[in-house]
Amino acid sequence: MTRATIRASLVLAALILFPGFPSALDRTTFIFFTTNTSPTLFPGAKCIGIIATETIYANPGDIVRWKVKSGHGDPMSQDACTDGGKPMDKSKVTLVFKDADTIMEGMTLTSDAGGNIFGTIKTSPTTTPNRIAHKYSVQYGSVPAGPDPEIDVDCPGCGPGGGGPTHP
Numbered sequence: 001m002t003r004a005t006i007r008a009s010l011v012l013a014a015l016i017l018f019p020g021f022p023s024a025l026d027r028t029t030f031i032f033f034t035t036n037t038s039p040t041l042f043p044g045a046k047c048i049g050i051i052a053t054e055t056i057y058a059n060p061g062d063i064v065r066w067k068v069k070s071g072h073g074d075p076m077s078q079d080a081c082t083d084g085g086k087p088m089d090k091s092k093v094t095l096v097f098k099d100a101d102t103i104m105e106g107m108t109l110t111s112d113a114g115g116n117i118f119g120t121i122k123t124s125p126t127t128t129p130n131r132i133a134h135k136y137s138v139q140y141g142s143v144p145a146g147p148d149p150e151i152d153v154d155c156p157g158c159g160p161g162g163g164g165p166t167h168p
Contacts, residue, residue, distance in 0.1 A: 026062065026063045026064075026065065027053075027056050027057075027058055027062060027063070027064045027065065028064075028065045028066075028067065029051055029052050029053040029056060029064075029065070029066055029067075030051075030052040030066070030067045030068075030069055031049045031050065031051055031052070031066050031067070031068050031069065031093065031117075031138060031146075032049070032050050032052065032069050032070075032071070032072055033047045033048065033049045033050075033068065033069065033070050033071070033080075033081035033088060033093070033140065033145075034047065034048055034050070034071060034072070034079040034080070034081060035047060035048075035079050035080070035081060035082070036048050036145075037079075042143075042144060042145060042146070044143045045140060045143045045144065045145040046081070046083070046140065046141070046143075047081035047088060047140050047145055048081075048145055048146050049068075049093065049138035049139075049140060049145045049146040050138075050146055050147070051066070051138065051146070051149040053149070054149050054150075055133075055149065055150050055151075055152055056149070056150075056151045056152070057151075057152050058121045058151055058152070058153055059121065059153065059154060060121050060122060060153065060154070061120065061121060061122075062120070062121045063118060063119070063120050063121075064118070064119050064120075064121065064151065065116065065117065065118050066095065066109075066111075066116075066117040066118075067115055067116060067117075068090045068093050068111050068115030068116075068117070069115065070082075070087060070088050070090075081140075088140075089113075090111050090112075090113060090114065090115035091110070091111055091112060091113045092111075092140055092141045093110070093111040093115070093117070093138070093139070093140055094108050094109065094110045094111070094138075094139045094140075094142070095108065095109045095117060095119075095136050095137070095138060095139075096108050096136060096137050096139060097109075097134065097135075097136045098134075098135045098136060098137070098148075121151070121153055132152050132153060132154065133150045133151075133152050134150055134151045134152070134153060135148045135149075135150050136148065136149065136150070136151070
């Protein structure tokens with residue numbers, strides 16, 4: 001890769017993942033599903049879903065998009081998640097939010113057949129005072145299938161320049 005390509009990629013990642021940039025109202029990340037080779041860590045899960053961005057920084061009103069991928073983005077990879085020998089059914093992927101006050105439109109978000117999950121951040125400091133980190137879990141077929149990532153909302157000091165445009 002050339003230096004210009006690497007720099008452009010880093011700028012694009014910053015614009016997508018961090019609040020504080022004027023165009024950063026939509027956040028996009030990926031969930032890579034691979035075969036569960038450690039059934040003791042995630043018992044009952046055929047596949048493990050790993051979020052590419054462990055912590056997503058966002059503000060109320062931002063749209064977060066998750067794109068489900070099998071394997072490492074290549075459905076033909078050796079560790080790609082399969083469902084009975086067939087490609088994985090991406091509509092079985094759900095994200096379950098653990099906050100009672102819910103930072104998303106619903107407590108559970110489900111993928112469409114194409115592997116797309118969308119949610120809008122709805123919480124604000126007035127509804128969840130002093131709470132920044134919001135945990136959620138990845139499930140495949142209603143079975144926990146990965147570690148618990150989080151979404152940090154209105155986080156002063158998070159991301160470049162600290163905080164988001166809503167609450168400096």
